[in-house]
Amino acid sequence: MMKCKPNQTRTYDPEGFKKRAACLCFRSEREDEVLLVSSSRYPDRWIVPGGGMEPEEEPGGAAVREVYEEAGVKGKLGRLLGIFEQNQDRKHRTYVYVLTVTEILEDWEDSVMGNNFRFSNVI
Numbered sequence: 001m002m003k004c005k006p007n008q009t010r011t012y013d014p015e016g017f018k019k020r021a022a023c024l025c026f027r028s029e030r031e032d033e034v035l036l037v038s039s040s041r042y043p044d045r046w047i048v049p050g051g052g053m054e055p056e057e058e059p060g061g062a063a064v065r066e067v068y069e070e071a072g073v074k075g076k077l078g079r080l081l082g083i084f085e086q087n088q089d090r091k092h093r094t095y096v097y098v099l100t101v102t103e104i105l106e107d108w109e110d111s112v113m114g115n116n117f118r119f120s121n122v123i
Contacts, residue, residue: 011053017085017093021062022050024081025073025099033119035101037070040113046120049073050094059095067099071117072108075099 011019025035025048036046049070053062060077067073078098086092 009055011055011057013093015091015093017091019053019059019062020050020092020094021053021059021066022048022094022096023063023067023077023099024048024096025067025071025075025101027101027119029100031098032122034122035067035071035073035117036120037115037117039115043116046118048096049117050096060097063095063097064099069109070115072105073099073101073117074103074105075101 013019027033027035035049037049038044038046049067050063051066051070053059054065057065060080064075064077067075076099078100081096081098084094084096086094
């Protein structure tokens with residue numbers, strides 16, 4: 001199932017969950033620093049990059065695309081950590097992968113909208 005919203009198409013699985021994908025992006029294979037993003041709308045809120053899947057898109061491809069769009073980062077997609085559901089206020093089903101960063105761009109799609117990223121130590 002799909003629903004259209006201005007500039008975006010939302011996709012849903014047969015159970016009515018919005019299909020999403022995200023990545024825990026690590027600076028290196030040591031997995032001791034994780035990438036977090038913020039937006040111009042919520043500059044003090046730091047989260048892992050992720051978002052809705054496009055029609056016909058596979059979860060891994062969607063996760064890589066979201067990381068590139070939101071943080072200007074390219075990398076090697078690794079293991080699927082899990083599939084997480086949010087049921088309370090919104091029905092989301094999010095596929096979360098590990099990605100090891102191989103390239104950081106100076107300018108990227110969402111940087112013009114005020115999005116930022118940083119690496120944070122994993123303790």
